[in-house]
Amino acid sequence: MELYELSAKRLSELIRKKEVSPKEILSSVLKRIEEKEDEINAYITITKDIAERQAEEAEKRQIKGELLSDIDGIPLAIKDNICTKGIRTTCASKILFNYIPPYNATVVERLIKAGSVIVGKTNMDEFAMGSSTETSAFGPTHNPFKRGFVPGGSSGGSAAAVSAGEAILALGSDTGGSIRQPAGFCGVVGMKPTYGRVSRYGLIAYASSLDQIGPICKTVEDCAILLNHICGYDPKDTTSAPIDTPDFRKALDKDIKGVRIGLPKEYFIEGLDKRIEERIRDAVKLLEKEGAVVEEISLPHTRYAISTYYLIATAEASSNLARYDGVKYGFREKAGSLIEMYEKTRMNGFGREVKRRIMLGTYVLSAGYYEAYYLKALKVRTLIREDFKRAFSKVDCIVTPISPELPFRIGEKTDDPLKMYLVDIYTVSLNLSGLPGISVPCGYIDGLPVGIQFISRPFDEETLLRISHFYEKKAGLRDGV
Ligand code: GLN
Numbered sequence: 289m290e291l292y293e294l295s296a297k298r299l300s301e302l303i304r305k306k307e308v309s310p311k312e313i314l315s316s317v318l319k320r321i322e323e324k325e326d327e328i329n330a331y332i333t334i335t336k337d338i339a340e341r342q343a344e345e346a347e348k349r350q351i352k353g354e355l356l357s358d359i360d361g362i363p364l365a366i367k368d369n370i371c372t373k374g375i376r377t378t379c380a381s382k383i384l385f386n387y388i389p390p391y392n393a394t395v396v397e398r399l400i401k402a403g404s405v406i407v408g409k410t411n412m413d414e415f416a417m418g419s420s421t422e423t424s425a426f427g428p429t430h431n432p433f434k435r436g437f438v439p440g441g442s443s444g445g446s447a448a449a450v451s452a453g454e455a456i457l458a459l460g461s462d463t464g465g466s467i468r469q470p471a472g473f474c475g476v477v478g479m480k481p482t483y484g485r486v487s488r489y490g491l492i493a494y495a496s497s498l499d500q501i502g503p504i505c506k507t508v509e510d511c512a513i514l515l516n517h518i519c520g521y522d523p524k525d526t527t528s529a530p531i532d533t534p535d536f537r538k539a540l541d542k543d544i545k546g547v548r549i550g551l552p553k554e555y556f557i558e559g560l561d562k563r564i565e566e567r568i569r570d571a572v573k574l575l576e577k578e579g580a581v582v583e584e585i586s587l588p589h590t591r592y593a594i595s596t597y598y599l600i601a602t603a604e605a606s607s608n609l610a611r612y613d614g615v616k617y618g619f620r621e622k623a624g625s626l627i628e629m630y631e632k633t634r635m636n637g638f639g640r641e642v643k644r645r646i647m648l649g650t651y652v653l654s655a656g657y658y659e660a661y662y663l664k665a666l667k668v669r670t671l672i673r674e675d676f677k678r679a680f681s682k683v684d685c686i687v688t689p690i691s692p693e694l695p696f697r698i699g700e701k702t703d704d705p706l707k708m709y710l711v712d713i714y715t716v717s718l719n720l721s722g723l724p725g726i727s728v729p730c731g732y733i734d735g736l737p738v739g740i741q742f743i744s745r746p747f748d749e750e751t752l753l754r755i756s757h758f759y760e761k762k763a764g765l766r767d768g769v
Contacts, residue, residue, distance in 0.1 A: 291316035292453035295769045296510045299456060300358045303350055310346035310361030313456070314339055314405055317363045320453045321407070329429050330439075330449040332368045333376050334408040339363065342405040349403065358513055360403030365455035367446050368409040369416055370501065371490040372396055375406075379492050380424035381414045383637030384618040393490020394525065395459060395501055395518040402517050407455050410445030414639045415609065416466055416494045418442050419711045420701065423641045428698050432474060433736055437695045440470030446504045447474040457514050458504040463494050464597050465690075465715025467502045468727035472690035472739020475729045477760070478504045479511045479753075482746045483722035484529035486515075487522030495604035496527075498597075498719040507766050508728060508757040512536035515749065531747060539750035540757045544578060547755060550585035550683035555714060560692045567731040567738045568689050574762055575687075575755070585683060587675040590717065592668050597716035598709055599652050599665035605642075606649025612637065644705065673721040680745045685755050688714050690727045690739035714741060724749050726756045729765045 291299065291313050302308040318336060325331060346361035355361070366372060369379045371389035373396075378384045392400065400406070413423040421429040421444025429444040431437040432452040439448040443460030447470035450458045460467040462480035471478025479502045486501045493499060503514035515536050522528040551572060556565055576582045614620035614633030621632035638646070652661035679686060692713055701708045718725045723743055730740035740759070744752040760766050 289768070290453070292320045292456070293769060295506045296359060296362045296456050296513055297507070298769070299362055303361050304355065306350065309350060310343040310405060313361065314343040314363055317407060317453065317455065324452050324454060327430060327435060328432055328448050328452055328454070329427055330410055330445045330452065330454050331365070331408040332378055332380060332411050332426050332445070335375055335406055338375070339405050339407050346403050346405060355403065357402040357517065359399070359457065359517060361405060363407045363456045364399060364404040365407050365410050365446055365449045365458040366396065367412055367443050367458070367460050369412060369461055369492040370396060370459055371492065372406070372409065375409060377409065377492070379415050380412045380426055381638065381642065382425045382619055383612045383633070385425070387618045391490065394487035394522045396490065398517055410443070410449055410458065412445055413442035414642050415492070415605070416442040416461055416463055417605070417641050417645055419465065419469060419708055421445060421470070422698060422702055423639055425639060430698070431695050431736070434695070436698055437736065438473065438698055440473030440695065442466040443504060444470045447471050447476055447478065450474070450476045450504050450506060457510060459501060460504045461491055461499055461501050462719065463498045464601060464719050465712045467504055468690055468715055468725055468739070468741060469711070471504050472727045473695040473737065475737030476504060476506055477508050477511050477726065477728050478502065479515065479726040480718060480724060481515060481519065481749055482724045484527055485724070485747065485749065486518050487525040487528045489522055489524040493608040495601040496608065497604060498601060506769050508726070508753055508760050509537070509540060511726065512540060512753050529747070534750060536749060536753055539754045542754050544575065544580050544755055544758045547580045547685060548683040549575060549580045549582045550679055550686045551582065552587045552590065552679070552686060552688060553584050554587050554590035555688045560689060561694060563733045564689050564692070564694070564738055567733070568687065568740055571730045571740050571759060571763065572687055575759060578758070578762060583683065585679045585686070587679060587717070589668065589671045589675050593672060593717045593720065594709055594713060596665045596668045596672065597712070597720060599661050600669065600720070602645045602649035603653050603662050604649070606646045606653060609642070609646055641705070669720045672717055676721045676723060684744065684751055686743040688741045688743065690714055690741045694733055694736045694738070718743060722746055724752050726752050728756045728760050730763060731765070
């Protein structure tokens with residue numbers, strides 16, 4: 289096997305034993321980028337010089353036996369909506385095409401302190417609005433399994449980079465499924481931690497009450513490793529939770545005897561590809577055979593999830609994106625007056641989908657409609673949250689598909705936003721409820737990966753990691769990495 293194919297865990301053991309050097313790992317990854325990037329387009333910016341310098345420093349620490357952590361010297365890709373000091377951060381938008389942040393996001397700061405080697409900034413849907421990485425101003429990313437197919441979105445670049453070996457670890461952000469769905473589409477593991485578990489300081493806001501940063505990796509264990517480094521209270525983010533953080537790696541060793549698993553009946557309905565349903569049911573049978581207790585549960589407000597999500601997310605987005613007016617950041621159009629400058633900058637700086645959402649969000653927040661749409665959506669959000677609360681009084685973990693369909697062709701849904709929004713049916717409820725979820729590969733259909741989603745109680749990522757790690761091992765799809 290090539291070094292770029294291995295997990296962070298394996299590579300870190302090899303570094304510790306001095307069997308490979310961080311520079312060797314980086315050159316394997318950079319060579320892979322050279323071979324694959326033209327085809328995949330996973331990156332917006334590749335930071336080769338920075339990575340080489342960081343790998344050099346990691347190597348010095350390796351020689352002296354002074355490694356900083358279990359990710360020291362491991363190549364990392366960062367979604368391009370997470371601020372990196374001195375490195376362009378575009379959100380895949382023309383309006384930020386030349387924005388260089390003067391500070392690091394808290395997660396980036398922590399990873400640099402742990403010795404990460406930053407390979408680059410990954411492609412995404414513009415401002416994380418999308419499910420296919422097609423709304424990027426830098427061109428679409430292709431699915432590493434099949435060119436011409438989407439990698440999912442919005443963290444499609446991060447998922448494709450890890451899947452293709454163009455990075456070992458990656459960060460994504462998840463507002464309505466943007467870590468989990470692309471991980472599912474690209475055959476890797478993606479985790480959305482509980483809202484508040486990871487600091488959002490330095491994450492360019494899309495919908496602040498839903499956004500969360502999380503890991504995209506080759507294995508569940510790598511997710512636990514990366515989560516260990518990025519989680520924890522941060523005074524710079526007022527929504528970050530002041531609670532203790534366990535060592536998530538330790539959660540992995542236990543078995544799953546007696547674990548109660550719920551299958552929500554509202555999730556196995558028309559519109560779900562029968563072949564995907566079969567894979568999910570097979571996975572559940574496997575867990576049952578290993579001692580899990582499976583039962584059907586009900587999440588009755590599921591059918592309102594998509595509309596609730598798209599009202600709340602667009603409302604928050606319209607407010608968050610008001611700051612891009614050509615004055616403080618990035619792109620600016622020349623014009624005769626200030627108002628004209630605002631108009632032209634926003635008209636030409638934002639792409640179609642982002643403008644659609646700003647308009648929708650502005651509409652639902654406007655005086656005459658606020659109560660009918662936004663306020664009502666907030667009430668339904670509470671009902672959706674209550675559904676999960678009730679379910680978790682009976683079960684420890686909920687299992688669902690990650691997407692109702694397989695990765696689709698680039699261009700297939702771009703003319704029909706509603707079709708695109710429906711792809712998020714299995715992921716948005718977790719963001720509305722603040723719950724943690726993880727997507728793990730559970731098979732292949734027509735040469736394309738299928739993902740399974742595990743959901744647990746708020747701040748119980750340990751159960752989530754334990755069950756998904758156990759499943760990953762038993763299913764044997766990630767063996768050898
Ligand atoms: N597809 C969803 C949206 O377009 C989710 C995106 C995300 O999680 N950032 O809003």
